[in-house]
Amino acid sequence: MTQSTRLLTEQFKALESIQELDLKIDQLKKNQGALPESLRVMEQALAKVGQSIAQKNHAIAEAEKVQRQTQAARELNNDRLARSESRLVAVQNSQEYQAVNKETEQLKKLAISLEEQFKKAEADMEPLKKALGELIAQQEKLKGERDAQANLLSSQSGKFETEITTLTKERAQYTSQVDKPLLAQYDRVRGARQGLGFVPAIAGRCKGCNMMVPPQMFNEIRKRNAVHACPSCHRILFVPAESS
């Protein structure tokens, strides 16, 4: 075994470990990335309840405005009615009496109508306030669930992060055993080919794309004298020790 052959054999051994670690890291990152989805769904539900609450508050504010206006109109009407009634006792003649009495009757009718309006506004408000109370309770419940989920996700994400860090450190031990150009070639192909950059060639086939490797090249790969890439998918090929 020549010096360069031994070195390449060692580099290939390291690359095998790197490839294995990279696949594990990829999977962890994928799992970690999927975590926020459940939280996103909860946030959406919470935002929807928030919108409903804002709508109810607006409707309640409108009903309160109507109530205030009606109340002001009632007070004004009551003042006019009191004045009208006091004038009624001081009338000088029957013509004046007729006029003041008519005004008094109208003001009394208006008072009844305003009271009805006020009661209606009050009745309108009741279901709105009830619905608002239910929405607020629902919001509180969702917030609690959302916070619990966020805590769970953050602890899960932390676990993934720890595992990724551990595997990345392990990876660094192997990358130091591989020549930079070979490592760069591996990283490049891996990036372009679904995370697989270093694949076995078994029974004359590239296990990355399953295409036949030319027999001459397969023999060269088996000897481990040089780096060979699959002519179809460009992944770096090696022949596993047990099958070479």
Ligand SMILES: [Zn+2]
């Ligand atoms: Zn291939």
